[in-house]
Amino acid sequence: MDKKTILMIDDVKLNLATARDVLQKDYILCEASSAKEGFEILDKVIPDLILLDIVMPEMDGYEMIRRLKASRRLRKIPVIFLTAETDPASEIKGFDLGAVDFIVKPFIAQVMKRRIETQLELSAYQQSLEKIVEEKVEENERLQNMLSVGFAELVESRDGVTGGHIKNTSIYFEAFVSALKELPKYKEEVTDEFIKLAVRSSPLHDIGKIGIDDIVLRKETSLEKGEMEYMKTHSELGGATFHKIRKNFQDNEFLKIAEHMALYHHERWDGNGYPMGLKGTDIPLEARIMSIVDVYDALTSKRPYKEPFSHEKAYAIIKEGRGTQFDPDLVDEFMRLGDVMRDRLEHKEELRRAMAEA
Structure with missing residues (x-):
């Protein structure tokens, strides 16, 4: 079995x-006589555990653990404080800052070894659990992706008129929502998690057409x-489908976003849409985004009763709907993404194939 690596930071040579x-x-033991030296070692090595003295010049152990826990790269390393202090207040402060245990100086060899062994075992167990959870999350995400694409293909196999629409809108949706993340106005709502779930939900927005x-x-x-009027009921049918599923998965954000997109993507900013007649920001953001890319694809796609409009003409029509059919702020951002959307439009066939193969 490979030896675990321990970094010990203490300014007293006798303790080291x-x-x-x-x-x-x-163990493989790395030694540092100050917090500064400790961070220099951490730039090169990620130890399995850190033994950290509290009382040191320049930067004490409390400040160092604050910085460790603020670092994405280092925050999960278990830290055991080394201290001559035995008062409860010091221990409480250390635990509050993220320490996993204390070893009292002068060291008692067997006690020191047992405490280190215990924390390394707990850390390994936690890492094992995190790996299992991560694998389950990845499996769930793959399943959601497969179901989304599968249902999209099912809808498109029945709809011989608007072929490719569901995948097209997903292609445009991903580019649009990803760009919104960079804007301060959407910083709180458009998180990485929101983007991931909304993109995964987007192929399901027309599921009611089944x-x-x-x-x-x-x-x-x-x-x-x-x-x-009959065709318009597909929004309610899609929303109802996800609403029924959500009864058994109340906190599932993926299903909530999918329901919102299916039910509300034909609502209008001025309240004259369907099926609920929602107005303004009462319409969920994911549905407001989808409503724009949904229309963009409908305009730029060939139908039996019309030829495809150019990118420029589609953009002009969407701009006319600013503040009436569409969220004005979202339209402004969509206008700024003209080159991106044109590129997606020109390469949508290969992007659809890549989506199907993913």
């Missing part, structure tokens, strides 16, 4: 020598008024 005698047989009769869904001419 004592620990060396106790630990060097069973419930629409083929005669209407596959019609190659413009829909009559009654047929159009």
